Amino acid sequence: MTAHIETDVAIIGAGPAGLFAVFECGMLRMKCVVIDALEAIGGQCSALYPEKPIFDIPAHPRIAGADLIDQLEKQAQPFSPIYLLGRRVERLLEEDGDFILGTSQGDSVRAKAVILAAGAGAFGPNRPPLEELERYEASGAVRYMVSRREDFRGKRVVIAGGGDSAVDWALSLKEIAAKVTVVHRRPKFRAAPESAAQMDAAAAKGELELAIPYQLHGLKGDGSTLTHVTLATLKGEERDVEADHLLAFFGLSMELGPIAEWGLGMERSHVTVAPATCETSRPGIFAIGDVATYPGKLKLILQGFSEAAMAAHAIHPRVHPGEALHFEYSTSKGVPAHG
Known part of the structure; x- marks a missing residue:
């Protein structure tokens, strides 16, 4: 079924970093559409090691990949993300300051910013x-x-x-x-x-x-x-x-596909970003998780989580121009109602 959607942020990749980006954007009152080439959310955690334990997630001495994805999905759920699964992003246009993404299924997504959370790229099975x-x-x-x-x-x-x-x-x-x-x-x-x-x-x-x-x-x-x-x-x-x-x-064959043609700064099949904001060389497009690279980058899920938070805060002025962002901790702020 083809979708035509307007949203605040389009997230490419439904792995751990992409899912946590939904939460971080939601906390700043920004709606998200998540697009992934696989038929289910979770990226490599779901496709490659759903029952393998992961040991370096804070507060979880041991958690299976599938359980981590379940928890991230629940964390994102209050913000009602729209998931477009089993499709690849094939086209990207800019129009009046917005980005229009076209997928392999004919979907059209219009967003004020784009977050690439595509792991090592859009991947599919060998x-x-x-x-x-x-x-x-x-x-x-x-x-x-x-x-x-x-x-x-x-x-x-x-x-x-x-x-x-x-x-x-x-x-x-x-x-x-x-x-x-x-x-x-x-x-x-x-x-x-x-x-x-x-x-x-x-x-x-x-x-x-x-x-x-x-x-x-x-x-x-x-x-x-x-x-x-x-x-x-x-x-x-x-x-x-x-x-x-x-x-x-x-295994999975990994490639950036059409993303490699978007005019982003590339380094060995990875996208170079500004470390403080995770913004790419193309304003309004951000990259987080394994696909992003910068000096001192560590390929850890927890680093992807941190990058999701930085990207969301950097995107806020594009979605809510002129609105001051008074940063508050979730402990005092809670999870806001999201309409």
Whole structure:
């Protein structure tokens, strides 16, 4: 469904920094639209390590990536952000001091300022070269991330990949799926050693199956409903595994895409910003999180949070010109009603 929206701030990227920017802008009475290429919010936290613990979030000695995103979404919720997911920003125009963004779905968003919180860029899954892949993607039989664990209850699931996502979801889904088969081309996994050891132990108990050394070779079904995934060794030996779903975790391909053509100061595929405001070389466009760079930059989620606050305060005069900003702590101010 195509949207035509006017807002105060357009945020590109729904990862942790982008979500916290909604809160910071909201505290300053600025409405936000959030655009992301993935189908769900959370960026890399949701797509790559939803169940992996993160240890360097203040006040959380340990928190899973998915739980962090849940909490950030709740924190942003009072400010009623509009999420446009599963679409990329492809066009940017300036008109009468505003920015007009066009997406791959034909949406139009008019905003007074833009915050780039695109991580390492708009990213999408590395897709296996299989025939009829798109048809099975369309039906949900082939997926590249898990948004609802319950979708796989009682299902036969083939998981392909050798990193943290593959191992984490194999350990999680074996508890509810009818069968889990993990496909990898070699015995050694790139996942956390403790997780890989847990998976080996589960395989030894028959709680899941390891198909090694195999690679994906084909899909069987009616073009919508999947029945089997065909695997093959490097020697050409093939076998069919019964499956309702294929989860392919081959990482994400990252690129700035059209953003690289916006005339922003670039340094090794990152956007250079002023450290005090996070404004780019193009007035009104700001960058925060992993996509932004400046001397002394640390690629930490907590640094992205700080940058979100700085960018929001720098944007305030563009949205509320002539209005003095009397900074108050949230402890005394509370969360304002947002109309």
